[in-house]
Amino acid sequence: MLDYTDFECADLSSEYFGFHDFHLREIPKLLCAGNGLVAANLARELGSLSIQLENSDTAYTYCPRSHTIEIVAGTEGEITVEMDLDHWNQWSKEVSLEPSMLRGGEAEDLIRWQEVLTALFHADKWA
Secondary structure, three states: OOOHHHOOOOOOOOOOHHHHHHHHHHHHHHHHHHHHHHHHHHOOOOOOEEEEEOOOOOEEEEEEOOOOEEEEEOOOOOEEEEEOHHHHHHHOOOOOOOHHHEEEOOHHHHHHHHHHHHHHHOHHHHO
């Protein structure tokens, strides 16, 4: 399981704590629960997706692998989505990717990633 010490960029004293906590603690729990395999199957032909907070270097990239989705600190994705912190707080509960958030990549892939993330974050709603 990932730990905060794995990412030097995680400034846990900042307003971004929830963003980091979600990616470093909550997503690994979901991956271990089997959501990663479902999401990986949906993301099989997609490039990686970066989620970046607006006006900051704070970001994580979702990288499809054969049996899971790997979470990597930074913006290494072929598709990049940018949102402000308030939008992210809502987004993490109701995965809704809008074309206006796209900063790099194709809108069609963004739509497909929405299904992948819904399966990853809320497998009970997706099934």
